[in-house]
Amino acid sequence: MTPPSFTPTGIRFENIDKRYGGLYALRRVSLEIAAGECVVFAGRNGSGKTTLLRIAARLARPSSGSVSFVNRRGEKGETLPPAGFVAHATMVYDELTAEENLLLFARLQGIAEPASRAEILLREVGLLERRNSLVRTFSRGMRQRVAIARALLNEPAVVLLDEPTTGLDPQGASWFAETLRGLRDSGRTILMSLHGESEVSTLATRAIRLDAGAVVADTHTGANFRSILAFANA
Amino acid sequence: MALLSNTAVLLGKELRTEFRSRELLTTTTVFVLIVIVLFSFSFDPTSAESRRFGAGLLWLAFLFAASLMLQPCFLREQTSDTLSALRLSVSDPFAIFLAKLVANTLFLLLTELMLLPVFAVMYNVPVLPTLHWLILVFFLGSLGVSIAGTALSAISAQARMRELLLPLLLLPLLTPILVASTEVTAALFAGSPYVQWKGLGFLAVFDVAFLTTLWLLGEYLLEE
Numbered sequence: 001m002t003p004p005s006f007t008p009t010g011i012r013f014e015n016i017d018k019r020y021g022g023l024y025a026l027r028r029v030s031l032e033i034a035a036g037e038c039v040v041f042a043g044r045n046g047s048g049k050t051t052l053l054r055i056a057a058r059l060a061r062p063s064s065g066s067v068s069f070v071n072r073r074g075e076k077g078e079t080l081p082p083a084g085f086v087a088h089a090t091m092v093y094d095e096l097t098a099e100e101n102l103l104l105f106a107r108l109q110g111i112a113e114p115a116s117r118a119e120i121l122l123r124e125v126g127l128l129e130r131r132n133s134l135v136r137t138f139s140r141g142m143r144q145r146v147a148i149a150r151a152l153l154n155e156p157a158v159v160l161l162d163e164p165t166t167g168l169d170p171q172g173a174s175w176f177a178e179t180l181r182g183l184r185d186s187g188r189t190i191l192m193s194l195h196g197e198s199e200v201s202t203l204a205t206r207a208i209r210l211d212a213g214a215v216v217a218d219t220h221t222g223a224n225f226r227s228i229l230a231f232a233n234a
Numbered sequence: 235m236a237l238l239s240n241t242a243v244l245l246g247k248e249l250r251t252e253f254r255s256r257e258l259l260t261t262t263t264v265f266v267l268i269v270i271v272l273f274s275f276s277f278d279p280t281s282a283e284s285r286r287f288g289a290g291l292l293w294l295a296f297l298f299a300a301s302l303m304l305q306p307c308f309l310r311e312q313t314s315d316t317l318s319a320l321r322l323s324v325s326d327p328f329a330i331f332l333a334k335l336v337a338n339t340l341f342l343l344l345t346e347l348m349l350l351p352v353f354a355v356m357y358n359v360p361v362l363p364t365l366h367w368l369i370l371v372f373f374l375g376s377l378g379v380s381i382a383g384t385a386l387s388a389i390s391a392q393a394r395m396r397e398l399l400l401p402l403l404l405l406p407l408l409t410p411i412l413v414a415s416t417e418v419t420a421a422l423f424a425g426s427p428y429v430q431w432k433g434l435g436f437l438a439v440f441d442v443a444f445l446t447t448l449w450l451l452g453e454y455l456l457e458e
Contacts, residue, residue, distance in 0.1 A: 059318050061457060082322045089315035095251045107243045108323035110236065150319065 008035035008187050009069045009157035016065035018051050025051040026213040035072050038190040040201050042228050043210035049193035053160045057085045083158040084151035088166035090143045094136035098127050098146050109154050121149035141172030161192035201229045236325040244333030262299040262345045269295040274356040284357035289420035293412055300342055301401050304383035307334055308391035327453045338380035346372045364422040374437035375415035381444040382407050388455040411440050
């Protein structure tokens with residue numbers, strides 16, 4: 001990957017509640033994610049993983065509590081560029097080419113020299129030769145590569161991944177695991193929810209299990225860590 | 235400044251995707267054309283009748299065409315969750331609305347201007363002497379329809395009965411703008427020596443009021 005040009009950043013969740021009507025998606029979630037950590041969220045469907053990631057991305061507003069970005073010393077940071085967000089939906093336009101998609105989002109984010117940034121990322125995700133092809137002609141794996149390139153346009157310090165390998169074939173998942181390893185080793189903070197991946201979840205440095213919107217296990221090492229990862233792989 | 239540049243970039247995207255697929259323009263043009271032709275053959279109106287009833291028919295066709303056009307406005311942003319990507323990328327969410335409503339106004343206006351000659355020929359209504367005023371009424375009316383429709387499209391796209399909800403919300407809300415547009419257009423068709431400034435003023439005030447409301451509340455319409 002390209003040399004990092006971001007400020008290492010952590011995330012602090014403070015007493016997050018999220019309600020949809022009378023239904024609690026998250027209950028009093030408090031977490032301190034240090035800069036550079038690679039955290040995997042595990043849990044059943046509806047346990048609150050996606051909601052927590054969307055709150056971290058500022059796509060959803062918590063019903064109560066707050067989320068903030070913090071520096072290495074744990075102090076609340078200045079306004080940071082948006083986190084890179086990759087979900088199982090690709091979040092790119094099928095009717096635009098790979099390059100047009102990246103140029104669109106680069107221009108919206110005010111990135112200097114969007115064309116060269118798009119070219120760099122297309123090369124990194126192995127789609128430079130297909131830059132002028134419409135995304136709707138791509139395979140699922142290729143679309144996800146465009147999605148990852150889009151998420152990395154502004155060189156985010158925090159990368160949020162919501163079941164990012166859904167629908168990828170084994171080669172695609174291996175490529176994704178390698179990409180993720182590069183992101184982790186570059187010092188980015190990574191939060192991901194997983195469902196059925198093994199190669200990707202082994203990259204985690206911390207595992208958190210959610211159940212009915214609450215944190216029920218949070219560990220860095222040990223048998224519990226492996227059991228949570230195993231749960232993510234279930 | 236960021237609002238304008240983001241709007242320009244997003245408007246470019248809207249125009250590019252539409253002119254690539256021609257999905258909305260084709261649907262609405264065909265729909266309005268069918269209505270105009272069908273009514274012409276069904277009623278075979280005289281020129282005097284056309285001048286009296288033509289404006290209402292025209293705006294009714296435009297309204298239904300607009301509801302066809304506005305339905306997928308935010309709905310297609312949900313297919314691949316591109317709305318989330320837009321929200322993460324723009325500095326002001328109003329840019330998303332602004333680009334969409336400008337695009338919708340342009341598409342609607344284009345449809346109207348393409349079909350006006352067909353209407354003029356089939357209903358024997360001379361439109362050339364008042365063409366510049368008609369364009370102004372069409373613009374103000376279409377802008378109002380697009381502003382309200384774009385806002386409601388954002389709301390209905392998140393709802394369960396989305397296909398039903400948009401027309402249900404849109405039709406009552408647009409009644410005042412349709413009445414004003416129809417009255418001004420009818421007066422122009424009738425060759426009235428005076429332009430109905432009152433009607434034009436009402437349309438302009440409606441547009442400004444709805445645009446201001448959208449600017450103030452638009453961010454909340456996109457929230458989950």
